[in-house]
Amino acid sequence: MLTTSPTAPLPQSLTVSTGSEKTGEDCKTSTLAKPSELTPFQKCILTNQPFILNSVQLYRVMNDVFGKTQPEALQWIPDDFDALPELEKSERLTDIVKQLDVGFHKSPIHREEQGKIVERWEASEQITAIGNLSETSKGQLRSALESLKLSEAEPLEFTEQTTLIFPGAAIPRMHLRPEFAITQNSDNKSPAHLICTGSSRPLKDIDQLQNPENNQKLYKRISELVEQFKSDLKHSATEAHAQMALMDMLRTDNPDCFLNKQAVYVTYTGDIHYYKQSLQENGEYTLDRDNICEGRPNTEATMVSVLNALEQLPVSNFGDIVIVSNKPHTPAQKLATQRAVANRSENCCCNPIAIRACGDQASLESPKDLFLAIDSVRKSIQLLNPNYHVTTNWAGDPECKLFKSEHSGEWELVKPEPVPSPERLI
Secondary structure, eight states, rough: OOOOOSOOOOSSSEEEEEEOOOOOOGTTSSOOOTTTOOOOOHHHHHHHHHHHHHHHHHHHHHHHHHHHOOOGGOOOOOOOOGGSSSHHHHHHHHHHHOOOOOHHHHHHTTTEEEEEEEEGGGGGGHHHHHHTSSSHHHHHHHHHHHHTTOOBBOOOOOTTTTTEEEOSSSSSHHHHHHHHHHHHOOTOOOOEEEEEEEEHHHHHHHOOSSSSHHHHHHHHHHHHHHHTTTSSSOOOOOHHHHHHHHHHHHHOOOOOSSSSOOOOOEEEEEEEEEEEEOTTTTOOOEEEEEEEEEEEOOOOHHHHHHHHHHHSSOOSOOOOEEEEEEEESSSHHHHHHHHHHTTTTSSSSSSSSSEEEEEOOOOOOHHHHHHHHHHHHHHHHHHHHHTSSSSSSSSOOOOEEEEEESSOOOOOEOOOOOOOHHHHHO
């Protein structure tokens, strides 16, 4: 049996309606559509056809370089595939996605050790396995990944109705993402909202800026924020504290940039309690409802906090969402956001939300670069499996909080509006 974590494109924009997607099992039956109609998820599968088929080629190369047998089912794609009716093509692609999901989980570089998913920056055994390959084999992996466009930068484009999201990560990447936006937005346009996602993840050794002086200033500010919000957040430094400190540093160092023209928000998502889901050989997921696990929030979970935040902000039209990230992570983050929005139990807006992603380029040179890119493809394929649970395997709602800063160095907790009592509504 294959097990997965609590979580855990693409070039084109995909519009999804909130409330249209259910649990993993319900994805197949939730829409009572005519046989000729496509569900939103089936349309998502078709949109990602190039990504899926290029992932097949990557998986074949991985099997070759690691000396694994090629699954017979993935060796056959009909010559007239593009001529198939859309519904049949979507079903065929979904079958391929399920097979790929199983295949990636069996890969020798899947970041699972002793039944648990390890952090990307701690996947030393997986990176070493790639490093031990011949230069020819590494070149084959590199070529397959280049077909998936996982290294090319995607420019930032947005309007005044856009919500810009800077996803949480290790501090170096959290720093790079707004810097990329500052460079791209040289004319200082203002979006509708600026939201950084933060979580309860405690800071680790990787959470360091390269410049020692800046790193010292950053951690001094983090310590101040830990003290300021000791009654609202954890008593130790977390990703959320780091997001606030980074926003303070960037606005102070770039006084004329667009980050200083409006309020900046940071969401906090607490630890997730979830039912563990296991991937079966047929690509289906099952839940173990007898045991509740606890894990740090992933991208899907932090996006739920973003949707909660948008409901608290005074806007009449949510417009679109643009995720400001970096390669090779943008495809998976975009899909995670799409599924979190589609799985929203209550519509947070009347209109569909268009979700796009942009980000700086990435290298595919080192074994670590190759591992990160392959792992991003694995996560994207998992998110394209309609049976994979996204937020629907939670044992309860996570802790979600919102912080606001009008100016650098000033942060406050945004308290949600109290719900009127039934008597007051009469």
